[in-house]
Amino acid sequence: MTKGIIGYTEENEDEFGESWLDPELPKGYISPSQFNTYLRCSKQYEYAYIQQLKKPPGIAQIRGSAVHKGVEVTHLHTIAHGTPASAEEGAAVVSDKFDAQAPEIENWEKESQGEAKDKAIRMFKVYYRDAVPYIRPVRVEHTFHWSLDLCGVPVLGIIDLVDSIEDPAMSLENDPENPQQVEVVSDLKTVKSLWPKSRVHNNAQLTFYSIAEDTNRVRIDFLAAKKKGTEYKPVPSLRSRQDKQILLEDVATMARNVKKGIFYRCSAEGWNCSPEFCGYYQRCRGKR
Numbered sequence: 556m557t558k559g560i561i562g563y564t565e566e567n568e569d570e571f572g573e574s575w576l577d578p579e580l581p582k583g584y585i586s587p588s589q590f591n592t593y594l595r596c597s598k599q600y601e602y603a604y605i606q607q608l609k610k611p612p613g614i615a616q617i618r619g620s621a622v623h624k625g626v627e628v629t630h631l632h633t634i635a636h637g638t639p640a641s642a643e644e645g646a647a648v649v650s651d652k653f654d655a656q657a658p659e660i661e662n663w664e665k666e667s668q669g670e671a672k673d674k675a676i677r678m679f680k681v682y683y684r685d686a687v688p689y690i691r692p693v694r695v696e697h698t699f700h701w702s703l704d705l706c707g708v709p710v711l712g713i714i715d716l717v718d719s720i721e722d723p724a725m726s727l728e729n730d731p732e733n734p735q736q737v738e739v740v741s742d743l744k745t746v747k748s749l750w751p752k753s754r755v756h757n758n759a760q761l762t763f764y765s766i767a768e769d770t771n772r773v774r775i776d777f778l779a780a781k782k783k784g785t786e787y788k789p790v791p792s793l794r795s796r797q798d799k800q801i802l803l804e805d806v807a808t809m810a811r812n813v814k815k816g817i818f819y820r821c822s823a824e825g826w827n828c829s830p831e832f833c834g835y836y837q838r839c840r841g842k843r
Contacts, residue, residue: 575700575709579814581605584700584709585806587763593809594759595827601818602835610834611661618675619745620656622778623715625649625679626743630692630716642683649679678745678778678785685787686776691719693738699767706803708810714764716741718774739772739791740764749779755790762802765794 576583581604593600602608612620625645632640639645653672663671694717701710722737742760755761761773774791820839821828830836 584711587760596821597818598820617656621653624652630695681785693717741774
């Protein structure tokens with residue numbers, strides 16, 4: 556299995572060569588975000604990746620991006636120097652990232668720009684307080700790609716964090732004073748409310764990552780912006796061989812459908828088929 560490639564950007568994606576990229580796919584490969592979009596609504600996938608119709612980001616997307624950047628800088632500092640960047644340094648990164656992206660937002664809803672940025676900084680500080688002291692980062696913003704022999708489809712993505720954690724089972728068998736470490740793949744999500752555990756256990760993005768890192772240990776680190784304040788909660792999960800095989804089959808099926816131009820609308824009864832959650836709603840179904 557081919558592990559990740561550090562330093563990937565869209566500008567150098569062709570460095571993998573024509574033997575890896577598939578010219579029949581819109582970007583030459585499938586990513587976890589592409590896969591999730593297609594499963595959510597393949598018509599939305601057509602608008603976004605085939606027709607390349609851009610939609611302006613929402614506040615939540617920009618806020619999440621800013622928090623992710625602060626977390627990235629914090630953990631990279633740990634890898635490079637043995638200690639995390641200070642909370643003040645991380646918060647400054649969040650602030651700068653938010654300001655840089657804020658002009659892209661067209662609808663601020665009921666929040667002012669200042670309120671939205673302050674919320675992002677508060678979320679980061681909760682992560683710094685409740686998560687950073689317990690995380691031993693191994694890789695951060697780690698780019699991976701699958702070799703073609705996995706499912707016949709080029710797959711590429713970026714993992715937020717590979718964390719090193721104590722393995723209680725191995726520690727009991729060996730020296731409890733020097734516990735064994737194992738790697739777990741972690742994805743950070745900024746949300747309004749925590750997901751049910753079933754959604755974490757069935758999350759395809761984590762399955763992509765488990766295949767890329769050849770591990771069954773995965774986790775979502777939630778930052779939930781509740782009315783009483785932000786809550787940090789890590790939710791671990793496992794991926795079985797069957798979970799991975801099902802995803803490989805589904806990725807291959809998706810790629811075949813994309814090449815055939817099969818793009819259908821999702822059910823209008825779903826939460827995601829609404830003007831609030833789909834930036835292509837009016838184009839797809841008209842005004843409500």
